[in-house]
Amino acid sequence: MTLHLSSLTVSHFRSHKLARVSVDPRPVAIFGPNGAGKTNIIEAVSLFSPGRGLRRASAEDMTRRPEALGWKVSGVLHSLSQVHEVEIWSESGKARQTKIDEKSAAQTALGRIARVLWLIPSMDRLWIEGAEGRRRFLDRMTLSFTPSHADLSLTYEKAMRERNRLLKDMVRDPHWYSALETKMAETGRAIHDNRMAALAQLKDAQSGAQTAFPAADLTLTHSDGDLPETVDDLRTALSEGRARDLTAGRTLIGPHRADIYGVYAAKDVPAKDCSTGEQKALLVSLILANARALAQDFGAPPLLLLDEVAAHLDANRRAALYDEICGLKAQAWMTGTGMELFADLGTRAQYLEVTEEAGVSHVHQLS
Secondary structure, eight states: OOEEEEEEEEEEETTEEEEEEEOOSSOEEEEOOTTSSHHHHHHHHHTTSSSSTTTTOOHHHHBOTTTOOEEEEEEEEEETTEEEEEEEEEETTOOOEEEETTEEEOGGGHHHHOOEEEEOGGGGGTTTSOHHHHHHHHHHHHHHHOTTHHHHHHHHHHHHHHHHHHHHTTOOOTHHHHHHHHHHHHHHHHHHHHHHHHHHHHHHHHHTOOOSSOOEEEEEEETTSSOOSSHHHHHHHHHHTHHHHHHHTSOOSSGGGEEEEEEETTTTEEGGGSOHHHHHHHHHHHHHHHHHHHHHHTSSOOEEEESSOGGGSOHHHHHHHHHHHHHHTOOEEEEESOGGGGGGGGGGSEEEEEEEETTEEEEEEOO
16 A cells, blocks of 8 residues: 555646646655755645645745735545545635545545655754744644544634633633633643654654664653643643733643653763754654554555755765665655765656746656
8 A cells, every 4th residue: 555646736836837747656856956946846745734834834925926826736646545636726825725536625634635744954953942843743743643633733722812812801700711621621631642642653663663763762741740631630720720821821731831852762862962963863763753653554654755854864874764765665755956865766766857947946857
């Protein structure tokens, strides 16, 4: 069983007016000069999963300038034993719309037919920057195992925003808070449980792997100590914490306060204290572990989007990465400035060259 795209069409998306490619399940190596539009191709592929894509951009930001007509990304997705036609588009900056097999669908429905993971240069500082980025990284991994995690997160965030609005308005009547706190407690505990289950699957996938990349021990933490153990306990904590939250003007307990603490397992060194190269290797290791776990859990490895990953690895680890991707039989979409960065792949991959002329990107499919 495989998960792969066999065709991709990108129209008026970022720097591309129109690009069409036909591919097979092998990895896709995309090369060309900086600024040519390589990352825009893999960003388009990232839209085949729930959420805002690998750049977390708005629909309006994705449209090609100066036309600003709107954009469309479509493709044929082979998912296990099924084939789906997927269309994602935005008209004149309006909210993104989705169709699966010619029927309108919610973005979250994409999580039921596809699994997409990515590693991009902005994530290189994951271990040394704020908790929000690490939380987002964990939730992307969690979503890959549990597609309903997206709906839970949306419900929790909506309830918390409404509760925070009451707090900022200094509303003290408990009746206004009761239903919101119940919803936050129910979804908050489910979010936490999903995250813990994902971390357990990642740990298993790392412990049983023969890999050139270092294992990372991950621990889920919360800024106010452990999350209450039951829905009732969390609801009580939210209720009892209102006075403190009124002073702060925001909710100070819940899964939105979570963080992950990473350790380079073999050296017992916190990830934040590792070298830049070690931190990158830990990220690659986690993405590969996530892919291995999904191959078992979903039945096929995910689509992997690796932006400029080859440039930050030495020759041995670069070759090891390609071997692992091919061993997984994953369709990995990878970018790099030169074709030579993918030499170790040889005929195990297919190649796209991206060039730019007068502000327009062009994709050339090599035989």
